[in-house]
Amino acid sequence: MTKKAFIFDLDGVIVDTAKYHFLAWQKIAAELGIEFTPEHNEELKGVSRVRSLDIILALGNIKATPEDKEKWLTQKNADYLSYIENMDESEILPGVINVLQFIKEKQQFIALGSASKNARPILEKVKILHLFDAIVDGNDVTNAKPDPEVFLRAAQLVNAKNEDAIVFEDSVAGIQAANIANMISVGIGDDKILHEAKYNFKDFTFMDTSFIEALIN
Numbered sequence: 109m110t111k112k113a114f115i116f117d118l119d120g121v122i123v124d125t126a127k128y129h130f131l132a133w134q135k136i137a138a139e140l141g142i143e144f145t146p147e148h149n150e151e152l153k154g155v156s157r158v159r160s161l162d163i164i165l166a167l168g169n170i171k172a173t174p175e176d177k178e179k180w181l182t183q184k185n186a187d188y189l190s191y192i193e194n195m196d197e198s199e200i201l202p203g204v205i206n207v208l209q210f211i212k213e214k215q216q217f218i219a220l221g222s223a224s225k226n227a228r229p230i231l232e233k234v235k236i237l238h239l240f241d242a243i244v245d246g247n248d249v250t251n252a253k254p255d256p257e258v259f260l261r262a263a264q265l266v267n268a269k270n271e272d273a274i275v276f277e278d279s280v281a282g283i284q285a286a287n288i289a290n291m292i293s294v295g296i297g298d299d300k301i302l303h304e305a306k307y308n309f310k311d312f313t314f315m316d317t318s319f320i321e322a323l324i325n
């Protein structure tokens with residue numbers, strides 16, 4: 109039987125880092141006098157660091173020089189890194205380990221498809237780097253989600269066809285990217301926000317192993 113490629117997004121899917129990205133951006137927005145709410149934040153999920161800053165600046169109608177932008181991007185990442193500095197396994201989201209282990213037992217491919225340039229150190233901190241057959245992150249791609257590049261490359265790395273790939277995502281942009289790539293999109297989170305996903309689960313504790321089993325067969 110052809111092996112399937114299970115491609116996981118990182119932030120908000122494997123680990124609860126979406127809150128740290130939000131906090132770090134909120135700090136920048138506050139300094140710039142821009143109101144930045146959790147609703148605004150949905151638009152930033154899955155989106156690259158550079159693009160995220162552009163979205164925030166547009167919210168406040170702020171025109172910035174490349175030097176200013178560079179300064180804020182550096183500040184955002186420094187704040188973010190301080191939040192994740194002491195991260196450990198306890199920050200893996202509920203149910204994730206069970207699903208990863210089940211996929212491993214069934215000898216299917218596990219890949220990462222993340223926009224983050226901090227993906228590898230985070231997987232190391234939470235001690236699951238060894239479970240991945242392939243990792244594609246923000247350092248490897250030029251086009252951000254909803255462009256499907258990150259998922260296409262992940263599938264290529266494990267030699268899987270797009271239609272044999274399943275993508276777990278918490279962001280609208282990521283679900284769109286998976287759909288564009290002709291992969292099976294699985295939303296993790298609010299099904300109203302992620303309504304474009306083929307399947308949806310509030311979190312991995314709601315996902316029975318029979319769901320994974322059915323995708324494999």
Ligand code: BG6
Binds near residue numbers: 119155156
């Ligand atoms: C995505 C997050 O996974 O990575 C975004 O959902 C984040 O919020 C993006 O901006 C880039 O992450 P980083 O770690 O490279 O700034």
Ligand code: MG
Binds near residue numbers: 117278
């Ligand atoms: Mg995410």
